[in-house]
Amino acid sequence: MSPFPLAPDQPRAARVGETAGKAPVSTPTATAAPSLPGAPSADAPTLEVRDLTVRYGGTLGCADVGFDLLPGEVLGIVGESGSGKSTVLGCCALDLSPTSGVVRLSGQDTAVITGARRRRLRYAGIGIVRQASHEELRLAVSAGGNIAERLLATGQRSFDEIRDRVAEVYREVELPAGRMDAAVATFSGGMRQRVQIARALVNEPAVLLLDEPTTGLDVSVQARILDLIRRLQRQTGVAMVIVSHDLAVIRMLADRLLVMRAGRVVESGVTDRVLSDPRHPYTQLLVSSQLES
Amino acid sequence: MSSPAQPSPMPSPRAPSPTLPSPTLRIRGLTKRFTNHLRGGVTRAVLRGVDLDVEPGQCVALTGASGSGKSSLLRCVYGTYTADAGSIHLRTAAGTVDLATAPDRELIRVRRDHLGMVTQFLSVPPRVSARDLVAERGLGPEAAAELLARLGLDPALHGLAPATFSGGERQLVNIAIALARPRPVLLLDEITASLDRHRRATVLRALAERKADGTALLAIFHEMPDQPGLIDRICRLDDGRVLEAA
Amino acid sequence: MSALSDLLRRAEPTHISGYLWAYLDAATKREIRRALLKAVCVPGHITPFASREMPVARGWGSGGLQITLATVVADDVVKVIDQGDDDSLNARTMRALIADCSGVATTTDARAATLIQTRHRIPEDDLGDQVVLVFQVPISDPLREFEQRPMAARRMHAERDYAAIWLGLYEDHSRLNRSRFAHSYPCEVEGGYIVSSTPIPRFDVPRLHQAPFLSLFGAGREAAVYAIPPYTDVVPITFTDRPFETEAFDGPCASCGSTGSYLTEAVVDGHPALVCSDTDRCRRRQAEEAAR
Numbered sequence: 001m002s003p004f005p006l007a008p009d010q011p012r013a014a015r016v017g018e019t020a021g022k023a024p025v026s027t028p029t030a031t032a033a034p035s036l037p038g039a040p041s042a043d044a045p046t047l048e049v050r051d052l053t054v055r056y057g058g059t060l061g062c063a064d065v066g067f068d069l070l071p072g073e074v075l076g077i078v079g080e081s082g083s084g085k086s087t088v089l090g091c092c093a094l095d096l097s098p099t100s101g102v103v104r105l106s107g108q109d110t111a112v113i114t115g116a117r118r119r120r121l122r123y124a125g126i127g128i129v130r131q132a133s134h135e136e137l138r139l140a141v142s143a144g145g146n147i148a149e150r151l152l153a154t155g156q157r158s159f160d161e162i163r164d165r166v167a168e169v170y171r172e173v174e175l176p177a178g179r180m181d182a183a184v185a186t187f188s189g190g191m192r193q194r195v196q197i198a199r200a201l202v203n204e205p206a207v208l209l210l211d212e213p214t215t216g217l218d219v220s221v222q223a224r225i226l227d228l229i230r231r232l233q234r235q236t237g238v239a240m241v242i243v244s245h246d247l248a249v250i251r252m253l254a255d256r257l258l259v260m261r262a263g264r265v266v267e268s269g270v271t272d273r274v275l276s277d278p279r280h281p282y283t284q285l286l287v288s289s290q291l292e293s
Numbered sequence: 294m295s296s297p298a299q300p301s302p303m304p305s306p307r308a309p310s311p312t313l314p315s316p317t318l319r320i321r322g323l324t325k326r327f328t329n330h331l332r333g334g335v336t337r338a339v340l341r342g343v344d345l346d347v348e349p350g351q352c353v354a355l356t357g358a359s360g361s362g363k364s365s366l367l368r369c370v371y372g373t374y375t376a377d378a379g380s381i382h383l384r385t386a387a388g389t390v391d392l393a394t395a396p397d398r399e400l401i402r403v404r405r406d407h408l409g410m411v412t413q414f415l416s417v418p419p420r421v422s423a424r425d426l427v428a429e430r431g432l433g434p435e436a437a438a439e440l441l442a443r444l445g446l447d448p449a450l451h452g453l454a455p456a457t458f459s460g461g462e463r464q465l466v467n468i469a470i471a472l473a474r475p476r477p478v479l480l481l482d483e484i485t486a487s488l489d490r491h492r493r494a495t496v497l498r499a500l501a502e503r504k505a506d507g508t509a510l511l512a513i514f515h516e517m518p519d520q521p522g523l524i525d526r527i528c529r530l531d532d533g534r535v536l537e538a539a
Numbered sequence: 540m541s542a543l544s545d546l547l548r549r550a551e552p553t554h555i556s557g558y559l560w561a562y563l564d565a566a567t568k569r570e571i572r573r574a575l576l577k578a579v580c581v582p583g584h585i586t587p588f589a590s591r592e593m594p595v596a597r598g599w600g601s602g603g604l605q606i607t608l609a610t611v612v613a614d615d616v617v618k619v620i621d622q623g624d625d626d627s628l629n630a631r632t633m634r635a636l637i638a639d640c641s642g643v644a645t646t647t648d649a650r651a652a653t654l655i656q657t658r659h660r661i662p663e664d665d666l667g668d669q670v671v672l673v674f675q676v677p678i679s680d681p682l683r684e685f686e687q688r689p690m691a692a693r694r695m696h697a698e699r700d701y702a703a704i705w706l707g708l709y710e711d712h713s714r715l716n717r718s719r720f721a722h723s724y725p726c727e728v729e730g731g732y733i734v735s736s737t738p739i740p741r742f743d744v745p746r747l748h749q750a751p752f753l754s755l756f757g758a759g760r761e762a763a764v765y766a767i768p769p770y771t772d773v774v775p776i777t778f779t780d781r782p783f784e785t786e787a788f789d790g791p792c793a794s795c796g797s798t799g800s801y802l803t804e805a806v807v808d809g810h811p812a813l814v815c816s817d818t819d820r821c822r823r824r825q826a827e828e829a830a831r
Contacts (some may be wrong), residue, residue, distance in 0.1 A: 003543075070398075116698035123702075145710045152709060153702035159712055159778035182712050227420040234429060252418055256397055270372060270397050277374045281330035288331060 044107055046071050046206045046239040047092060052101035054087050061087035062263040065101075069207065072237040076254030076271060078244060078286065084263035085243045089211050092241060094122045105207055123153040127200025127238070129229075131212035133192035136199070139185040144170065146184055147199045154203060168199040173228060188219035194228065201232060208233070208243040214249060226252060247290045251275060259283045316346040316384070317509040318370070318478055321395070323379035324430040325362075325369055341366040342379065345511075349477065352500075352510040352523055357530035363513045366530065367480045371391075371410040371509065372433040373500075374402045382405060385477055410480040411471040413487060416464045417455060423466045430473035440469050445495045460487040468496055472503070479503065480511035497523060558752060561641035562610045570610035571764075575755060578766035583732030585679055585696065590825030591764035600633060600658060602676030607656045609635060610671065610755070610791055616644045618652035622803065623660035630658075647819040654720035659722070661743040663800050663817040668751040668769055674737065676758040679765065681725040701725075701733050704776065712781055724783075727774045734765055736775070736802040740783045742801040747773040795824035 045068040061162060062084035069075050077085040083213035090096040091103050094110055103110045105125055113121055130136045138144045147166045156162050170180050173194040179187075184195055200208055213229065214222040230253055234241050244250055250257060250271060255276045259267040259282065267280040278284045295440045313450070325340040340371050355363040368374040370381055372392055381392040385407045390399060392408075404410075417426055423446065438451050446465045450458065455466045464487045471479065481500075485493045497520040499536035504510055504523070529536040563571070567589075574588035593601040611617065619634040621627040625647040633656065638645050646652050649662035649670075656673040666672075682692045685703035695703070704725050711719045718724070723737040724744050736744050737756070747754065749769060754767040767773060773782045791798045792811035793805075800820070802813040815821035 116700065119698060119700055141706065142713065143708060144713060145706055147708050149702055149706050152705040153700070157705075157779045159709070159781050161780075162709065162778075223419045227418050227581065230418055231421075251416070255401055269375075270398075270400055272373050273375060273400075276368070277327075279328070279375070284330050 009243050045069055046073075046106060048102070048104040048107075049092065050102045050104075052103065053099050054084075054091065054096060055099045060263045061063075061096075061099075062260070065258075065260075065265055067258060067265075067268070068193070069239045069241065071206070071239050072256045073256070074233060074240045074242065074254055076242050076244065076250035076257040076259065077260060078247060078250055079260035080245065080286075082262075083260040086211055087263070088260070089209055089241060089243050092207070093128050093209050094124055099143070114131055119287070120154065125202055125206050127203070127205040127208040129196045129200050129210045129213045131215050133196055136196050137184050137192060140183055141161060142181045142189065143175065143184050143191075143195045143198075144245040145190060145290070146195055147202050150199055150203050151200050153158075154176070165202065166198075169202045171264060172232070173198040188221075190217050190225060193217065193225050197225075197228060197232065201236065201238070204236065204238075205287065208238045208240045210240065210244075212244055213242070215244070215246070229253065247275060247287065259286065315348045316348045316351075318333050318345075318347040318511065319380075319382045319384070320345040320366075320370070321380050321382075323366070323369060323381060324377045325365055325374055326377055339478060339533050340369065340376075343530075343533070343535055345528060346537060347478070347509045347511050349509050350504055350507045352504055352512060353437065353526045353528055354524045355513045355528050355530060356517075357536070361530040362533040363530055364482055365533075367410065367482050367511065367513065369411065371408065371480055372404070373410075384476060385469045389449070403509075405474070408478050408480070409471045409474070409476045409477050410482070410486045411468055412482040413457065413464065413467075415455060415467045415482060417466075417470075419456050423455050423469075426466060427469045427473050430470060432473050435471065437469070440473060441465065443495075444469055444472075445492050451455070461489060461492060464488060465492065465496075468499075475503075475506075475508075477507065478509045478511070481510060481514075483513050485516045486515035493518070494520070556601070561611050563591065563605070568609045571605055574764050575606065575766060577814060578755070578764050579768050581732075582768055583728030583734045583765060583773055585732075585734075585765050587763055591760065592757045594636065595633070596635070597760040598677065600629065600656075600675040601718050602757030602761075602764070603656050603658070603673050603759075604633060604636070604757075605759060606673045606755050606757040607654060607766065608641070610673070611637065611641050611643055611654055613641070613643060615654045616646050616652050618646050618655045618662070619657075620655070620660060620662065620817075621658045622800070623662070623719075624818045626818065629749050648823075649817075649819065658696070659738055659740070660801070660816055661739060661746050663815075663820050666750070666752045666811070670752045672752055672754045673720075674739070674754065674756045676735070676737050676763075677738065677754045678723070679735065679758040679761050679763045681723070681733050696732060699731065699733075701776075704733060708776065708778070711779065712778065718777070718781075722784075724775050727772075727776055728767055729772050733776060734767070740786060740801060741783070744773070744775050744783075745785065751772075783807070793823060794819045796826065797821070797824060 032143065045071040049256045050066050053063045065088050067075060077088060079085045083145040087096065091098050105121065144166045146259060147169060148162050151162050151165060157225060167180065175191060175194050184192060214225050217225065226249060242250065242253055254271045257271045258265050259274060259280065261282045267274055267278065273285055274283060278287045321344050323340050323343040326336050326338040328334055330335045331444060343366060347535055357363055368478060370375045370392060376393040379393060383390050383392055383403060392400065392403065395403065423441060424434055424437050427440060428434045438448065441451055443447055443448060444465045455463045459487065464484065468484055485496055488496060497518050500510060501520060501523050566637050567661050570589050574586045576583060578586040590602065593604050617634065619630045621630040624630060634645050637656045640780050649655060649664040649666065649705060653669055654671050654673065655662060658675040661672065680692055681704055682695055685707060686692045686695060708718060711717065722740050723735045724741050725733050725770060726736045726744060726747065727733050749770055749772065752768050756765045769818060786801065788802045790813065792800060792802055792815045793807045794814045797815060800815045800817060803816040804811055805814045807814060
């Protein structure tokens with residue numbers, strides 16, 4: 001039994017569809033055949049970002065960024081350090097507030113949600129995995145405790161149920177049995193990322209945000225973490241935004257891709273198209289700078 | 294043609310509706326050029342107005358010298374390259390879509406349901422087993438194992454990650470992934486290049502079966518297959534133009 | 540008399556006969572009473588106040604002493620205990636200070652007292668609504684252990700974000716199979732703030748729930764007060780499937796034979812033994828036994 005019971009049998013791509021009003025342009029030459037129907041409009045975006053601009057004083061974090069994410073979709077964001085990709089992710093994670101623009105989570109404008117409701121939304125609706133695990137985890141607290149915290153924060157009060165659920169997710173991310181009650185400080189970098197992933201998914205959030213989840217790990221650990229993320233994403237059908245400077249990571253995980261530079265999106269599209277046929281000078285530079293794997 | 298009477302463990306594509314007018318794939322005036330901004334914006338045209346039709350159940354083989362635009366044509370159809378001009382109409386039971394202008398999500402959906410592509414390169418996650426890679430395309434694990442076995446992959450390898458396989462074995466996994474889900478159009482880019490004679494014959498037989506079931510094939514072959522009746526038409530490209538379509 | 544009207548009566552300036560009556564000047568009393576009024580109106584809310592220098596060291600009951608001296612009125616009868624004991628050095632000197640500077644009557648009998656300053660215990664006699672309890676608090680904020688940044692902790696209280704405390708409880712139960720808290724057990728007040736029931740033992744925690752008396756908590760070093768008004772829900776937080784447990788003792792009190800009281804170790808007739816920590820009640824019970 002999967003600990004992530006959300007539609008485990010449904011293939012991920014089955015959830016990808018068109019939003020209403022963006023029906024495919026179809027101009028058949030001979031006959032007026034009906035165009036391919038889009039998914040029902042009830043399939044509302046999990047995450048919607050419109051005209052997002054963030055200024056840090058006089059410095060531009062990001063400008064006019066927009067995208068939406070349907071249930072089950074995976075969006076990649078690439079760009080060099082300082083390109084604004086983490087700023088965008090920070091707004092989606094409700095860590096930052098936009099200077100202007102809108103971030104909607106499951107249809108709700110996150111700007112008007114404040115205080116305790118904002119915190120609850122963050123715990124219940126958003127999972128996050130950060131590059132620096134200590135920003136997300138309490139190192140002195142056990143692995144199980146770090147995972148349990150999100151259940152406790154959303155009001156679960158049965159110790160046995162929490163414990164069972166934590167153990168289930170702990171197993172699912174393939175952490176060593178018997179160390180669930182050991183402090184995270186004693187865990188290796190790869191294991192900490194697994195704890196973060198378990199913590200992020202324990203509440204079955206609508207969206208999973210990954211900020212350079214494998215950067216700084218050695219190659220074999222990196223591969224295993226990526227496999228885990230990929231498998232869990234397919235199993236749960238969670239919508240995902242992954243920020244990385246590693247194009248191989250993006251190519252493996254993302255359906256669609258945004259390329260950012262100096263705070264702006266310079267190119268976007270289906271992942272293999274952007275990476276195989278880059279049109280913007282910066283994307284061409286990025287792709288040509290990548291080592292062949 | 295393979296014997297259709299022989300029971301096939303492969304999933305069959307939906308039978309084409311008889312009311313559907315052919316062709317399945319209609320390409321008109323397809324143009325593609327690359328602009329390299331890193332070399333001062335120099336442009337290179339790879340397709341210069343290609344017209345091509347592929348009917349349901351037909352196999353069209355693309356030939357031409359290296360650099361004539363064969364692979365670029367397949368990639369434009371699949372959407373890996375963005376067409377600069379022209380149209381690529383794909384007709385399915387659900388309707389017609391112009392792949393040259395289809396928005397991102399439409400393209401992703403068409404690829405999932407209607408359009409498959411196999412290349413000679415396997416790009417898969419490093420630690421997922423061959424069986425799981427095929428199974429996650431909508432098959433059960435048993436059906437995935439059956440498909441792999443039928444393509445000639447040793448069952449002992451099914452549970453291992455293809456990263457450890459030989460070139461030929463990897464290619465079988467690659468083909469199995471593409472065949473896992475029945476789709477009315479398959480694009481094949483030198484998929485038998487790394488296979489030995491025996492495996493090549495097995496794969497070509499599988500393709501012939503698909504063709505008999507109505508799948509349209511647009512293919513580049515490393516060397517023309519001797520499978521009788523597989524290729525219906527040869528389309529020769531030269532410098533991004535169709536030279537002859539026989 | 541409601542707690543509020545009682546406190547308002549104590550806040551009336553008319554009874555103040557002199558500027559330095561009861562040690563504190565009028566302005567200081569007003570400051571502390573205002574803080575206390577707010578604390579009573581927002582049960583469990585940690586309210587800052589301008590803590591004064593007192594003739595005891597910070598951390599030795601200066602918060603409790605300030606509350607006592609700011610609320611005491613001329614007809615009060617004051618009892619001071621330390622660990623349930625009226626006769627410890629600390630309790631005696633503080634009682635003497637209060638009596639000397641205000642002239643109010645003192646007692647060791649909880650039933651006769653109207654103002655009880657305490658450290659570590661709630662007197663075991665049934666207390667009515669005529670009495671005010673003043674607790675000397677070492678650490679006022681139950682979040683302190685988990686969140687050291689004061690601003691962050693205040694925000695967590697404001698948002699009732701107590702996941703950190705629950706996380707501490709989760710860690711205790713998964714590592715020790717029980718809660719670590721022997722005293723200062725975190726309690727939810729009226730379904731809202733979580734307060735530290737400090738520093739009373741778990742044994743006394745259930746007595747705070749729907750208690751008829753007003754409880755005032757003062758932390759002099761931290762310059763903070765909080766309050767639990769009478770007849771307020773005070774619920775020790777615990778998992779639904781892990782009941783809250785009070786201390787249990789193997790035998791009765793070695794002095795009075797009581798089986799229902801909180802016991803501490805003492806030397807009786809040259810031998811270590813468990814005796815009542817509430818010394819006055821224990822003595823009364825011994826006298827009753829002897830009279831029988």
